[in-house]
Amino acid sequence: MASVDQPSVTYAPVGCTRTGVVPDGFDELRRSRRIGSGRADFERAADALLTWQMHRRAEIAVMASHARVETGAVANLRLGVGRPGLRAPVRVVDVVDEPTRRGFAYGTLPGHPESGEESFVVELGETGDVTLAITAVSRPASRLARLAGQVGRRVQSRITGRYLSALADDER
Template identity: 45%
Template sequence: MRLSDLAALPLTYREVGGTAGTLPSGYHHVHKTAVIGRGRARFEEAATAGMRWGMLRGAGIRVEPTAAVASVGAEVIVHLGPIAAPCRVVYVVDEPDRRGFAYGTLPGHAESGEELFLVTYDAATEEVSAVVTAFSRHATWWSRLGAPVTSFVQRVVTDRYLRAL
């Protein structure tokens, strides 16, 4: 699989943008949040790192993106050991107190669904949080067969995302 081949591929699910609201039924759902600091400067630092694939890289995952900064339409191959997972950024959040992006799966990914990586700032408490929201289901025979293992890996990686920034 080459990065240059991804632009021609369709997303593998219909509920594009589903992580922005109520998560669609028929999928496994994940929503985790962790406080990662305090203050506007910490928010800006974490949000900037997050938009440069920081939650993934900080979790020890090799990232091969088409853009240095996540933007709508940017493709990325996420490498977790020998597994390559192709994705495309489907939306970006760029608000004063919320910044991040969501990507969706492309053919060749073991799962089908979407994942949102977000950094938030609560002006009342000055808390900065990392947020991961996702919906997914198995897309390959081997991910279905290895469901207990793939589910465990997803939980571990999600926790690493939250500590990455």
């Protein structure tokens, strides 16, 4: 049971981005991009991902409970500045730490405009290509997000594109 300090995620089932099972009523977004080549690029991208730098490079402010991503870490993400900025609290629900795959997934917490899970995984392929794959499973949670409809989906897609660019080899 979650305490006041540890609110529950706002969706089920946790782990849906890893299993690929999209809950009824949720939309799925999957995108990937080649971001480099070789072990050094893989390590650099994984480190930037796991220290919240990808988000910051994509112009998302991050106030995280831990400097490095770990299961259970909480982050308050913010798009924009000041009062009109969009607040998006999340909790890390999964960490991938394999020799050629690293990343994490976070789930939305109360106050996030969406309900769902998003994963970010950097992979070093057999050919040496380094790719970033992003999967989001979500639905509107706030009144504003519901009213935004397809405009909200386009904003989500644009932010995903910024994440992909943030780790690309030409963006370092």
